[in-house]
Amino acid sequence: MQSKRPVVLITGGSRGIGAAVAQLAAARGYDVAITYRSERDAAEQVLAACRASGAAAVACQGDVALDDDVVRVFDEAEAALGLISHVVNNAGITGKSSRLAEASTETIRACMDVNALGAIWVAREAARRLATSRGGLGGTIVNISSVAASLGSPNEYVWYAASKGAVDSLTVGLAKELAGEGIRVNAVSPGMTKTDIHERSTQDAGRLERLRPFIPLNRIGEPGEIAEAVLFLMSDASSYITGANIPVSGGR
Numbered sequence: 001m002q003s004k005r006p007v008v009l010i011t012g013g014s015r016g017i018g019a020a021v022a023q024l025a026a027a028r029g030y031d032v033a034i035t036y037r038s039e040r041d042a043a044e045q046v047l048a049a050c051r052a053s054g055a056a057a058v059a060c061q062g063d064v065a066l067d068d069d070v071v072r073v074f075d076e077a078e079a080a081l082g083l084i085s086h087v088v089n090n091a092g093i094t095g096k097s098s099r100l101a102e103a104s105t106e107t108i109r110a111c112m113d114v115n116a117l118g119a120i121w122v123a124r125e126a127a128r129r130l131a132t133s134r135g136g137l138g139g140t141i142v143n144i145s146s147v148a149a150s151l152g153s154p155n156e157y158v159w160y161a162a163s164k165g166a167v168d169s170l171t172v173g174l175a176k177e178l179a180g181e182g183i184r185v186n187a188v189s190p191g192m193t194k195t196d197i198h199e200r201s202t203q204d205a206g207r208l209e210r211l212r213p214f215i216p217l218n219r220i221g222e223p224g225e226i227a228e229a230v231l232f233l234m235s236d237a238s239s240y241i242t243g244a245n246i247p248v249s250g251g252r
């Protein structure tokens with residue numbers, strides 16, 4: 001049975017920014033499907049928080065780099081919650097930081113597979129399911145990019161910056177392509193945000209504090225501050241906005 005609350009699917013919702021988006025969406029009246037790759041326990045904690053806000057919530061395991069997994073998690077989410085009308089394309093990795101010359105093929109390929117191709121698989125499945133001409137409800141797609149796409153991340157991970165450049169182009173093109181299908185497509189570009197990605201992906205525990213002086217607002221962002229921009233782009237308050245990319249970066 002179709003849920004009365006709008007349904008949002010958030011990739012990489014088990015931790016960090018995705019988890020914050022899931023919890024804010026639940027509090028704002030959405031039912032929530034999160035995906036995760038391996039951290040089932042973390043996903044369960046996010047589900048519990050969403051349910052405490054009165055939302056129906058499910059977690060679906062899947063690797064966004066695999067197009068078959070992407071189709072399956074959409075199937076599982078819709079079977080549990082009803083038709084999806086909002087998709088947050090959030091799952092992402094950086095890979096261990098280094099100059100490009102020292103980076104392994106494996107590191108670069110994994111990042112492109114998850115951030116660029118994965119975002120495209122998720123956006124393609126969202127386009128198929130949300131399009132009004134295909135029987136969908138219309139809705140929104142919010143892609144999580146990064147200010148790295150314009151800064152370039154020299155000496156850290158230029159391949160990651162390039163993968164987010166792909167997300168920015170995807171956002172601009174798909175917004176135009178889906179405008180007649182009742183779907184708005186926008187991006188949020190976080191700056192330095194307090195999540196595990198820095199320590200886990202880059203194996204660089206001191207990165208956030210080292211880069212803080214280069215942030216005009218002189219502090220690291222909270223995941224909830226990114227989530228506010230995402231929820232704005234999902235809501236009718238942004239009804240005339242498509243193809244936009246909002247930096248949430250403390251001015252960086």
Ligand code: NAP
Nearest residue numbers: 012014015016017037038039063064091092146193195197
């Ligand atoms: P995070 O704390 O490391 O969380 C990453 C999430 O993505 C987890 O839920 C993880 O699942 C999931 N994930 C990773 N690889 C996946 C895959 N192949 N398939 C499915 N799920 C996968 O990261 P975050 O900092 O919240 O980052 C979220 C997004 O914001 C990313 O796109 C990132 O590039 C972007 N961003 C972050 C920052 C920042 O400073 N944090 C800045 C700019 C942009 P598991 O829990 O199962 O591992």
